[in-house]
Amino acid sequence: MSASKHIVVVGAGLIGLSCALGLRQRGCRVTLVEQGSRPEVTAEPGLRVSALNHASRTLLQELGVWQQLPLQRLGPYTGMQVWENNSFADIAFHAEQIGTDDLGAIVENQVLEQALWDAAEQAGVTIIANTKVQQWQQDHQGATLQLADQQLQGDYVIAADGVRSQLRSWAELPVTFWDYEQRGLVAVIASELPHQGVARQAFLPTGPLALLPLADPHLCSMVWSCDEDLAQELLQLQQTQPEQFQRRLQVASNGILGNLTVDSAVASFPLQMQYAQQWVHERLILVGDAAHSIHPLAGQGANLGFADVAVLIEAFTATEQRQLNRALQAYQRERKAAALTMIAAMEAFKRGFGTSQPLLQLLRGVGFTLANKTPPLKRWLTKVALGEV
Structure with missing residues (x-):
């Protein structure tokens, strides 16, 4: 038919x-x-x-x-790392833990x-x-x-x-x-240290920051989610004082990839x-x-x-x-x-x-630690992310 x-x-x-x-x-x-x-493909990463x-x-x-x-x-990633900047909450996933070449x-x-x-x-x-x-x-x-x-x-x-x-x-x-009253800032970021094929996400009090590995070992795609006011402040900073924007980004990422440089325009979306x-x-x-x-x-x-x-x-x-x-x-x-x-x-x-209450920060840290140290739970969470559950 x-x-x-x-x-x-x-x-x-x-x-x-x-x-x-x-x-x-x-x-x-x-x-x-x-x-x-x-669609036309540019020589530079989109x-x-x-x-x-x-x-x-x-x-x-x-x-x-x-x-x-x-x-x-193509930027295959073999690992994921998620952490919260203001607590000990941290969890990492690796492809080898579930017997695959990548995540x-x-x-x-x-x-x-x-x-x-x-x-x-x-x-x-x-x-x-x-x-x-x-x-x-x-x-x-x-x-x-x-x-x-x-x-x-x-x-x-x-x-x-x-x-x-x-x-x-x-x-x-x-x-x-519903409107989150936030914006996502996107850009291509050049890093001093290689990303090693790891997708990274930091939870900040103002919203999550993701650094996603591109094919070049020193380039990542940035997605920085934050409230409207902060987003406008950061966009203005990138236009007038780009070195200060890069410094803020490096601090937000805990310096995990060393010095960071914006390698493209910075765009935003609601x-x-x-x-x-x-x-x-x-x-x-x-x-x-x-x-x-x-x-x-x-x-x-x-x-x-x-x-x-x-x-x-x-x-x-x-x-x-x-x-x-x-x-x-x-x-x-x-x-x-x-x-x-x-x-x-x-x-x-x-x-x-989205809250910095000490008790909830403690609970998040305990939850991440428990998941990190419980292989069956970790494997299940990884399979969910892969679309296999």
């Missing part, structure tokens, strides 16, 4: 591209609508990266894309997006670039999308158009939302949480950030989206309409539950580490 279905995917980010490619490989006729153009776990990598391997990524732009890989979004775009074109996905959807309507049999110069008819429309999904808004699907209360509505299906977005402190946003894709493209292998309807409802139940679980976990982490 999939071969007879025309699926229109709106949004050509990581999730929309992988969804379009996966559906095409399963025999669907797929049109991808994107308001931008084919500011936007994703920490992909094993489950996401497996999906990309099945799509035939992972094998096409240039090794010199995942840091991938530049621009590199992966270009590889997915090219693979989708080669697979026969019709890509309509530099075009916005201007109007949309649906009924129980299909959907119509009005573009600037043409009209598309689809059996299903997949909204992969991001956090501010226009399709979700037009469908009037309710969204639960930190918000949201999830749609309905993911499947007649012939509209939400996926990725259009369905959910979470705090970046654990780097699980892209992995959640790729997990959506894996379940959704499998649903379209159904051989008859009634079976497909059931599969799409199962997609909604399974992936919505997974997203809500991750949102709850991230909120617990944020609240748990």
Whole structure:
């Protein structure tokens, strides 16, 4: 039945591209609508990266894309270190503890997006670039999308158009939302000491700081989450007194990588949480950030989206309409539950580490020490991070 279905995917980010490619490989006729153009890869590392776990990598391997990524732009990490600056809380994970070569890989979004775009074109996905959807309507049999110069008819429309999904808004699907009143600062950081393939995250009183290892042993991707006022102060500092910004960053990271130098522009984005209360509505299906977005402190946003894709493209292998309807409802139940679980976990982490009360600091330290010294618990936590639980 999939071969007879025309699926229109709106949004050509990581999730929309992988969804379009996966559906095409399963025999669907797929049109991808994107308001931008084919992504270009710069010679320098990009500011936007994703920490992909094993489950996401497996999906990309099945799509035939992972094998096409240039090794010199991949940053496999074999360890993770998490600590709290104002207490003795510290925990470390290593790939060898669970018998794997690595715990995942840091991938530049621009590199992966270009590889997915090219693979989708080669697979026969019709890509309509530099075009916005201007109007949309649906009924129980299909959907119509009005573009600037043409009209598309689809059996299903997949909204992969991001956090501010226009399709979700037009469908009037309710969204639960809250603003953390924080910003994430991102930049490429050059370090005096090699990162040794370890992803590091420090919990500060003002928010978490992540240093994610890139392919170059002396380059990391920084994600520094902090309140709006501090974020603006740091951005201003980087513009007027960059050496002071670098000093603040070095102190925040406990000097774990020695002297740090900002090797790119510093950008920022607002930190918000949201999830749609309905993911499947007649012939509209939400996926990725259009369905959910979470705090970046654990780097699980892209992995959640790729997990959506894996379940959704499998649903379209159904051989008859009634079976497909059931599969799409199962997609909604399974992936919505997974997203809500991750949102709850991230909120617990944020609240748990967002206070400097001495008793809670002590409890966090005891908890980290217990986990660090309990191999079965540590292995389980590692497998959760890898998407294997």
